[in-house]
Structure formats: structure tokens, C-alpha cells
Amino acid sequence: MxxxxxxxxxxxxxxxxxxxxxxxxxxxxxxxxxxxxxxxxxxxxxxxxxHIPGPKLNALTMIPSARHLLAGTIAENTLQLHRTYGHVVKISPNEVSFTSAETAFPDIYGFRTGPRKGRPNMDKDPAWYTKPSNSVPSILQANDADHGRGRRVLANAFSDKAVMAQEPLVQNYADQLISGMKRAAAAADGGVVNTVEWFEWTTFDIIADLTFGEPFGCLQTASTHKYVHLLLESAKSLRYYYVLAVFPWLKYLGNLVIDHDLVAKRREFQGWVASQVQKRIEQGETVRPDFMTLLLANNKGTEASTLSRGEINSNAALMLNAGTETTATLLNGAVWHILRSPIVYRRLQNELRAKFARYEDITLSGVNSAPYLCAVISETLRVFPAAAAGFGRVVPRGGEFISRTFVPKGTVVSVSQYAAYRSEENFTNPEAFAPERWLVLLGDPAYAGDKRAAHQPFNYGPRSCLGRNLAYAEARLILAKVFWTFDMEFEDDSDARTWLERCKVMRFWVKPRLAVRLTVHEGAP
Known part of the structure; x- marks a missing residue:
């Protein structure tokens, strides 16, 4: 032409x-x-x-996708696109989303074995996986070789053995949570607490102690520590980095579109993390089974099998980001869905109070064998996944067949978890909160056709989440102690009814106040 x-x-x-x-x-x-x-x-x-369906405007420009990302409505919008166009949809000119998760998870994220043997792994989308502000990749952004090296160094800190050894520390903060909620309920008008705050304080104190050897002190002061607030605010800036990668000229518009104050807060937070790492390393190896003790013990040998100080700093920041707000989201999502489902609430409370005669009997091994509690957590991870927007990957040279659909090289592909888990192709009655679908022996036969392999809340394959064992341990222990100790109800049913609608995806879920009225169970200490 x-x-x-x-x-x-x-x-x-x-x-x-x-x-x-x-x-x-x-x-x-x-x-x-x-x-x-x-x-x-x-x-x-x-x-x-x-050949891939989707709105014509989305095929022309990134603007619709970027607008939903900035507004926090990206997960709900992707869900609506899939309901309109099917299991594969074009959500921007170079981005394709799948809900056929049973096949798309292994095709996109899986090990390169079997029919995929010899094909390269799909690299992470660099626009989505922004490097830390110190420009040193954590294992989240690292290439395959550096990811493998980092994962080998960090793996011991997140093993089943490590989590069981860390139980006294987690128990301590779970007990602080229960004591604090009792005091807050007694002091507050009508015994009302905001669980969003309390669960965030708990998860941040746990991860900070495991990482730096000392907590933020949120539970002790019943307040949000300066750097917890800074982390939550700085994490919101990640969506701006993505938009800037697509529309770099926006940086010249000042704060008109991009909140540059959030970008500055991200740099400040990374600097604080580096100072905390330095202080913890100066203490050396300890007998505490925390992250840094196990990391330092395993970070020995040649350069090819160790992490640099910059990599330790970046991974410490990752632990705080990935191991706190995600678990708090799970806990709040569980409370909201349980209290919205009276049958689930009674069945869960009956199981816990029958299994544990005393509060002191609630242990990690005990909650791991509470089938309905485990089913409630699995169902919460389905209807309210922490990674609602999916994990973008770039199709390598030669293109790939994903769920039997050919996708050319350079395309960004992902499984949209929020949409996939609400798809009738994967789950029967997907909008219902039905823990019984996860009960293998006692489950409702109506859910026998559910595609459980389509449920991968901690991602899939060689890049799956290292912290899943700890996340499950925290969630089971905390929910068991909370629902054993308290009888609970919403402060305002009409306000609670719209809580999920008011949650926004800013890379993680930004959640409004969740007001719950607590009454201490008569058998509680």
C-alpha cells in the first residue's frame, strides 16, 4: 500500500x-x-x-481494558465478556483470556512435558509483572534460570515441615487476634468490629515476624502500621505501571491519569524493606524457624545457587505483598460468604465445636482434618480468588494451541480465574457458595460433574505459589478459632449485601469495611 x-x-x-x-x-x-x-x-x-471473538473496540485499542483496570472493574468486565463470547475472548488488541481452565492451565502455565515437551515456557508479560523499584527481579519476575535458582533457595522456608515448625508463631498471632477482637467487641457499641482491618493486621504481623524477626505490632496497637498502609497504597500503583507500559506518553500528563504519589510510595516501601533485611541479616541465623533463618541457611555455595542481597530484598518485599493481603482477602471472603449462608454457618460452627472441646485443642493438625472447614476455604478460593485478574504469559515463537485454539506468537494469554470459576462449563451452579462440592466422600452428587482441575487458585506448574502451605495453615487456624469463639452476624444486612459488589481489583482486592457483630460463645475462655 x-x-x-x-x-x-x-x-x-x-x-x-x-x-x-x-x-x-x-x-x-x-x-x-x-x-x-x-x-x-x-x-x-x-x-x-x-479468529478470536470479542468486542470490536477491544480489538482496536487497549483503552477499554485500561479503563477497567484503573477503575478496579477488570475482573467483572472479563467475566461479562466471557459470558457474551464464550470460553476464549479477546480483551485487548494483543491479549486473550480463557475460562476453559482444565486445559488452559496446563497449556499456558504447565510443565513442558508430554505433548508440550520441547516447547519453551511462556514468559511472563513484562508489562504486568513490574520489576521492584530497586530494578532487581524477585522470583515473580525472574527468567526461568533465575526463578529456578531463587525457588531452590526459598523452598525450604515454605515446605510442610517448615510450616509445622512455624505453628507456635502463627498460633501466637491467631490468639492475639481473638483477644483483640474480644476487647474491641466489648468496647464497641453493640460488639461490632471491622474484620477487614483485623485480618489485615493479623496476616501482616505474621509475615513480618517470619521475614524480619519482628511484627509490625498492628494487633498489639489495634492500628495499621505506617508501612502496612504504605504497602497497601504502593501496591495500587502496579496497575499504573501497566498502563504506562502501554501508553508511555501518559507520564507527561502529571497526576491527571497516573497517581505519581503512589509510584513514589512504592519506592519508599522498597527502601524500608531493604533496611529491615539488613537489620535481620545482622542478627545472623537463629533457632527460630522463620523465613530468613531458613533462607540464610540455604543461601550458601556458588553464585549459581545463591541469592544476591538485592534479590533477597526483592523477595522479602514479595513475601510481604503476596503473603499478607491475599490471605486477608481469603479470610474476609470466607466470613462474608459464610454469614450470607446460614446453613453453611451452622454446619461449620457445629463441626468446629464438636471437634474441639476446648479452645486450646485447636491445632494445625486438628484443623487440617476438619473436612467442612477445608471445603469452606476451597469454595471461598473459587468464588473470591485473590488473583482475580489472572497471570499473563507471552506466547513464544511458532505460536501455541491453547484449549485447541491457535494463538500466534507475542500474544498475551491468561486464565481469568474470577471468570473461569464462575463458568457453568467448569462448575455446576457456579454462583452458589456450596462447600459441599469439595467433600470427596460426603459431597452432594449434584456437583459430581465439577471440573476440579479447573480450580488452581495458587496458579499451576513450575511458577505456582510457594506460599500455599502457609496460606492454608493460616486460613484454617484463624477461621477455626474465630468461628469457635464467636457467634457472628452482620451489623447491617443491607450494607453487607453489597459488600462484594463494592470490592475492587487493584491488582489485589481493595475491600470496603465489613462490619460484624460478635458475641463470645459461652464455652470460650
Whole structure:
């Protein structure tokens, strides 16, 4: 097309020179419009992703996707797109989402074995997985070789053995939570507490103690520590980095579109983490089975099998980000769904109070063998997954077949967990909160057809979440102690009814106040 235009201009060269500036401007404008229209038509109807359904506007520009990302509605929007267009949908010009999770998880994230043997892993989308502000990748952003090295160093800190050894520390903070909620309920008008705050304080204190050897002190002061607030605020900036990667010119608009104050807070938080790591390393190895003790013990040998100080700093920040707000989201999501389901509430409380005669009997091994509690947690992770927006990967050279759909190289692909878990193709009655679907022996036969392999809340394959054992341990222990100790109800049913609608996805879930009235169970100490 460009050669024909040049030939045309050459043939009419004298006429163009003789034309007035206004006429020349009209010609150039027409050519520009023709070029843009041609490009749009090609992208929608003839481009490499033209065979994948989706809104035509989404095929033309990133603007609709970026708008939902900034507004916190990306998960709900993706869900609606899948309900309209099916299990595979184009959500932006170069991004494709899947809900056929039973096959898409292994195709996108799985080990390269069997039919995928010899094919390269799909790299993470660099626009989505922003490097830490110190520019040193954690295992979240690292390439395959560095990820494998980092994972080997960190794995011991998150093993089943390590989690069982860490139980006294987790028990201590779970007990602080229960004591604090009792005091707050006694002091508050009508015994009302905001569980969003209390669960955040608990998970942040646990991870800070495991990482740095000391907590934030949130539970002791019943307040949000400065750096917890800074972390929560700075994490919101990640979606701005993604938008800036797509529209770099937005940086010149100041705070009109991008909140640069949040970007600065992210840098400040990373600097604080580095100082905390330095202080903890100066203490050396200890007998405490915390993250840093196990990391330092395992971080010995050649350069090819150790982490640099910058990598330790980046991974420490990752632990605080990934191991706190996600677990707090799970806990709050569980409380909301349980209290919205009277049958689930009574069955869970009956199981816990029958299994544990005394509060002191609630142990990690005990809650691990409480089947209905475990089913409640699995169901919460289905209806309210912490990673609601999915994990973007870039299709390598040669393209890939994902769920039997060919996707060309360079395309960003993901399983949208929030949408996949609410798909009737994967789960029967997907909008219902039904823990019984996870009970293998005593479950409702109505859910026998559920595709359980489609449920991967901690991701799948070689990049799956290292902290899943600890997350399950915290969630089971804390929920068991809370529902054993308290009888609970919403302060305001009408306000609680819209709580889930008011949650927003800012890379993680930003949750409004969840007001719960507590009454101490008569058998509680």
C-alpha cells in the first residue's frame, strides 16, 4: 500500500507542489484517515487474532481494558465478556483470556512435558509483572534460570515441615487476634468490629515476624502500621505501571491519569524493606524457624545457587505483598460468604465445636482434618480468588494451541480465574457458595460433574505459589478459632449485601469495611 501511494505522489508531484496549503492539508488528512481505517479493518477482520471473538473496540485499542483496570472493574468486565463470547475472548488488541481452565492451565502455565515437551515456557508479560523499584527481579519476575535458582533457595522456608515448625508463631498471632477482637467487641457499641482491618493486621504481623524477626505490632496497637498502609497504597500503583507500559506518553500528563504519589510510595516501601533485611541479616541465623533463618541457611555455595542481597530484598518485599493481603482477602471472603449462608454457618460452627472441646485443642493438625472447614476455604478460593485478574504469559515463537485454539506468537494469554470459576462449563451452579462440592466422600452428587482441575487458585506448574502451605495453615487456624469463639452476624444486612459488589481489583482486592457483630460463645475462655 505504501509503494502505491508513493507512486501516486510521484506521478502527481507537480500538482501537489502547485496545490495550496489548505488542499495539501486535506490530502494528508484524507490519507491519514484512510490509513487508520485500513489498519482498523485489518486488525478486526484479517489480523492474527481476528479468529478470536470479542468486542470490536477491544480489538482496536487497549483503552477499554485500561479503563477497567484503573477503575478496579477488570475482573467483572472479563467475566461479562466471557459470558457474551464464550470460553476464549479477546480483551485487548494483543491479549486473550480463557475460562476453559482444565486445559488452559496446563497449556499456558504447565510443565513442558508430554505433548508440550520441547516447547519453551511462556514468559511472563513484562508489562504486568513490574520489576521492584530497586530494578532487581524477585522470583515473580525472574527468567526461568533465575526463578529456578531463587525457588531452590526459598523452598525450604515454605515446605510442610517448615510450616509445622512455624505453628507456635502463627498460633501466637491467631490468639492475639481473638483477644483483640474480644476487647474491641466489648468496647464497641453493640460488639461490632471491622474484620477487614483485623485480618489485615493479623496476616501482616505474621509475615513480618517470619521475614524480619519482628511484627509490625498492628494487633498489639489495634492500628495499621505506617508501612502496612504504605504497602497497601504502593501496591495500587502496579496497575499504573501497566498502563504506562502501554501508553508511555501518559507520564507527561502529571497526576491527571497516573497517581505519581503512589509510584513514589512504592519506592519508599522498597527502601524500608531493604533496611529491615539488613537489620535481620545482622542478627545472623537463629533457632527460630522463620523465613530468613531458613533462607540464610540455604543461601550458601556458588553464585549459581545463591541469592544476591538485592534479590533477597526483592523477595522479602514479595513475601510481604503476596503473603499478607491475599490471605486477608481469603479470610474476609470466607466470613462474608459464610454469614450470607446460614446453613453453611451452622454446619461449620457445629463441626468446629464438636471437634474441639476446648479452645486450646485447636491445632494445625486438628484443623487440617476438619473436612467442612477445608471445603469452606476451597469454595471461598473459587468464588473470591485473590488473583482475580489472572497471570499473563507471552506466547513464544511458532505460536501455541491453547484449549485447541491457535494463538500466534507475542500474544498475551491468561486464565481469568474470577471468570473461569464462575463458568457453568467448569462448575455446576457456579454462583452458589456450596462447600459441599469439595467433600470427596460426603459431597452432594449434584456437583459430581465439577471440573476440579479447573480450580488452581495458587496458579499451576513450575511458577505456582510457594506460599500455599502457609496460606492454608493460616486460613484454617484463624477461621477455626474465630468461628469457635464467636457467634457472628452482620451489623447491617443491607450494607453487607453489597459488600462484594463494592470490592475492587487493584491488582489485589481493595475491600470496603465489613462490619460484624460478635458475641463470645459461652464455652470460650
Amino acid at each position: 505504501e509503494s502505491k501511494l508513493l507512486a501516486f505522489l510521484g506521478a502527481r508531484g507537480q500538482a501537489s507542489l502547485a496545490a495550496s496549503p489548505a488542499q495539501l492539508a486535506c490530502v494528508l488528512a484524507a490519507m491519514g484517515i484512510f490509513y487508520l481505517v485500513s489498519k482498523a479493518v485489518y486488525r478486526v477482520y484479517f489480523g492474527p487474532l481476528s
